[in-house]
Amino acid sequence: MSKFIINGGKPLSGKIAVSGAKNSALKIIPAALLSKQALTISNLPEIEDVERSFEVLEDLGAKIFRNGQEARIEPEGIKKTELNTKLADKFRGSVMFVGPLLARFGEVKFPHPGGCVIGAGGRPIDLFLEGYRAFGAEIEEVPGKFYDIKAEQLHAADYFFPFVSVTATESMMMAASIIPGTTVLKNCAMEPEIEALAGYLNTQGAKIKGAGTPTLIIEGQKEINAGNFKVIPDRIETGSFAILAAAANADLEITDCNPEHILTLLNILKKIGVDFSVGSDWIKVQKGRRPLRAHDIKTHEYPGFATDLQSPYVVLMTQAQGTALIHETIYDRRLLWTDMLSQMGANITMCDPHRIVVQGPTPLYGKRLMSPDLRAGIALVIAALIAQGLTEIDNIYQIDRGYEKLEERLRGLGADIERAE
Numbered sequence: 346m347s348k349f350i351i352n353g354g355k356p357l358s359g360k361i362a363v364s365g366a367k368n369s370a371l372k373i374i375p376a377a378l379l380s381k382q383a384l385t386i387s388n389l390p391e392i393e394d395v396e397r398s399f400e401v402l403e404d405l406g407a408k409i410f411r412n413g414q415e416a417r418i419e420p421e422g423i424k425k426t427e428l429n430t431k432l433a434d435k436f437r438g439s440v441m442f443v444g445p446l447l448a449r450f451g452e453v454k455f456p457h458p459g460g461c462v463i464g465a466g467g468r469p470i471d472l473f474l475e476g477y478r479a480f481g482a483e484i485e486e487v488p489g490k491f492y493d494i495k496a497e498q499l500h501a502a503d504y505f506f507p508f509v510s511v512t513a514t515e516s517m518m519m520a521a522s523i524i525p526g527t528t529v530l531k532n533c534a535m536e537p538e539i540e541a542l543a544g545y546l547n548t549q550g551a552k553i554k555g556a557g558t559p560t561l562i563i564e565g566q567k568e569i570n571a572g573n574f575k576v577i578p579d580r581i582e583t584g585s586f587a588i589l590a591a592a593a594n595a596d597l598e599i600t601d602c603n604p605e606h607i608l609t610l611l612n613i614l615k616k617i618g619v620d621f622s623v624g625s626d627w628i629k630v631q632k633g634r635r636p637l638r639a640h641d642i643k644t645h646e647y648p649g650f651a652t653d654l655q656s657p658y659v660v661l662m663t664q665a666q667g668t669a670l671i672h673e674t675i676y677d678r679r680l681l682w683t684d685m686l687s688q689m690g691a692n693i694t695m696c697d698p699h700r701i702v703v704q705g706p707t708p709l710y711g712k713r714l715m716s717p718d719l720r721a722g723i724a725l726v727i728a729a730l731i732a733q734g735l736t737e738i739d740n741i742y743q744i745d746r747g748y749e750k751l752e753e754r755l756r757g758l759g760a761d762i763e764r765a766e
């Protein structure tokens with residue numbers, strides 16, 4: 346297993362560029378299945394989850410030509426409709442192939458997707474299954490083994506999501522774009538990645554209205570084209586770097602980003618005393634007076650406070666004056682990692698699985714740790730960078746899943762961080 350060795354407390358400054366968004370890339374790659382034509386993707390993040398996604402697509406029979414952050418996908422060769430179990434087991438994003446395969450071929454067989462263990466019950470996919478049934482599909486489930494979905498004739502659906510889900514919204518939106526009839530989806534997620542995906546599909550002949558609002562109206566087309574897609578900037582990386590700058594009290598310029606996508610975070614940073622300025626695609630965080638002021642957060646679907654930014658924010662609150670209540674509303678197991686932050690010296694009280702109280706400011710000290718998942722992993726890196734002494738973070742595959750060449754980019758800011766086997 347690879348690990349990071351971080352010698353904390355070094356002054357940080359300079360520029361850091363944001364990569365393409367993991368959670369946009371992981372949807373556009375399966376979207377290649379919706380058309381017979383070739384799709385070219387640019388600004389792809391070079392991360393493990395994207396590699397896994399290409400492996401799934403290649404296993405299905407697509408041809409993929411990669412050149413760093415660009416890829417061309419030729420889907421003509423796809424005949425297979427069964428997802429490889431070993432590959433699908435590695436990441437939650439594998440579930441994104443199911444909707445397009447079903448819509449295009451009328452059948453799909455797949456195992457329960459893997460990925461970060463942050464939700465109760467192994468991160469259920471009940472919403473997806475309910476959605477496919479609404480399209481007229483029949484589902485056979487062999488528990489613990491696979492789902493086998495078939496449909497003689499898929500039809501448009503009028504579907505209300507019982508709760509908001511990003512990937513379920515995207516999955517049904519993609520499928521509906523080539524299922525005959527007018528599908529109406531209500532209580533949809535509104536994340537920018539969904540708008541980007543809908544925008545691309547519309548330029549290729551799909552008829553999707555309402556992306557970025559709770560109601561999607563989709564007129565299914567017989568066929569859609571494929572073309573060029575530029576992955577949008579990663580808003581979670583953007584927010585994580587802004588939080589790093591605030592926590593390390595560093596002068597940092599974050600480039601190639603879209604500040605509009607993290608307005609909730611920026612609003613809070615302003616309230617707690619972080620000095621920064623914003624342009625159309627950059628954020629400059631300036632050194633300022635410390636300590637910052639503690640501020641409560643409650644995670645929420647977009648445009649609320651992103652659950653994926655909760656963990657870096659908890660680290661920031663260890664450096665702020667006062668008490669912050671952190672309420673995680675999206676996932677059941679996403680605060681458990683804070684035990685490691687307590688081992689580093691943070692003063693954290695767990696109220697229940699969804700709420701912690703952070704009392705700051707407290708100095709943090711280097712420790713030997715293990716990254717339990719992607720977002721907890723980046724939070725531990727931020728904590729290690731501001732801690733006194735040496736921190737070892739094991740299992741950094743979890744970090745590599747979503748952050749491209751992180752150690753190189755952080756070294757560019759003056760961080761003392763090495764990768765070791």
Ligand code: EPU
Pocket residue numbers: 367368371437438461464465468469470471472473509510511512513534652653675676677719720747
């Ligand atoms: N849920 C169900 N049943 C379902 C689907 C979801 O119970 O069929 C639950 C989840 O367990 C969770 C809640 O619904 O408690 C909301 O989850 P959602 O479905 O919105 O999450 P997701 O679509 O699986 C995407 C991102 C996550 C991000 C969430 C919330 C991708 C590939 N993943 O997940 O990203 O946290 O939306 O914004 O887009 C990450 O990047 O680290 C990550 C986990």
